[in-house]
């Protein structure tokens with residue numbers, strides 16, 4: 332669990348800001364409080380209500396890749412902003428790539444489906460079945476994913492010069508309660524998948540055409 | 549450069565090009581593309597642009613290679629990370645190019661502008677070049693950064709500028725050779741096209757096993 336939750340694990344996450352770069356450029360995220368609010372909103376308004384159910388369903392699939400695909404496709408249908416959707420798939424493909432090389436069970440098979448255009452490969456679906464294959468229980472897998480997203484977002488804010496290394500740890504510490512809160516109730520069923528993070532969605536849509544960009548989204 | 553069998557099994561060679569911002573990495577690629585194509589090699593390029601998509605777009609518009617054979621990977625302000633600790637997106641990009649344009653002989657991966665400490669993961673590339681330029685100062689090789697010391701091939705570019713910046717190119721080359729334990733150093737001028745045949749010969753010999 333430590334290995335897969337650590338930012339030392341090569342997951343491709345550093346290339347994604349999930350809207351922070353554009354919101355920072357617009358001055359809408361300019362200080363630690365803004366970052367804390369944004370990350371909390373991403374966790375509660377998007378991850379909890381859409382990534383988590385997909386991750387849990389893919390985990391519960393118990394290695395049955397057709398069931399993984401069902402959850403994966405629902406994620407595709409529920410991702411509105413192109414940079415959010417494509418970013419999630421690029422991270423999924425990157426994670427599959429490293430696990431295919433590590434020979435994690437199912438990775439090569441699912442990667443073949445992606446390459447054939449037969450599966451979208453959203454990161455939540457990929458995490459769910461890979462971490463199941465590695466023996467993580469569903470709750471641990473959710474913790475790893477939520478923590479990973481928080482670290483990914485804070486790292487982006489830090490590299491954009493919006494927060495410092497102390498702030499980022501303060502915020503991360505405070506987010507543990509948010510994550511615990513989210514995970515204290517069972518995940519929503521797949522048919523209730525939804526996300527509400529309009530500021531981030533719009534920022535990512537605008538980011539697509541911005542000239543100066545360090546991040547994919 | 550032996551690797552576990554499962555680590556990689558692509559047919560193409562993968563070559564990294566690193567070096568400080570502005571040293572001439574893209575200029576070198578622009579020079580190499582036609583020379584390598586003329587030898588019949590099938591090529592593709594991955595760029596890691598730092599703040600824009602400029603290098604990817606420059607190559608796509610340049611007419612030296614089919615635009616769809618060039619992809620840009622954003623580095624998220626971590627040019628070193630994406631070629632070393634976490635090259636997964638670059639590997640995925642190269643794998644996709646490989647799948648799309650098979651059989652490819654060579655995929656060139658341009659790093660997003662580094663400092664002297666950068667190195668490429670050997671899970672990402674088979675061979676890597678480090679490009680510095682004379683205008684950066686003739687003391688650069690003596691500083692012995694990992695890029696200078698470990699790269700398979702060191703390029704000292706912009707030799708045309710040496711007289712203007714008061715740099716003794718021969719001494720710079722000697723210093724570089726001294727810290728590289730016999731690994732090659734080639735002087736280039738990408739503006740006038742000098743030294744590039746030597747670079748191509750090296751790549752053909754060391755990487756593409758063509759002669």
Ligand SMILES: Nc1nc2c(ncn2[C@@H]2O[C@H](COP(=O)(O)OP(=O)(O)OP(=O)(O)O)[C@@H](O)[C@H]2O)c(=O)[nH]1
Nearest residue numbers: 568569570571572573574575660661706737738739
């Ligand atoms: N005089 C001279 N200029 C050169 C030479 N090679 C490149 N340049 C110029 O140096 C500048 C930077 O070249 P690039 O090829 O963009 O450098 P780069 O290493 O790709 O830069 P980044 O990708 O931004 O890190 C451009 O203006 C080139 O025209 C050379 O051999 N001589």
Ligand SMILES: [Mg+2]
Nearest residue numbers: 573574603658
């Ligand atoms: Mg360049």
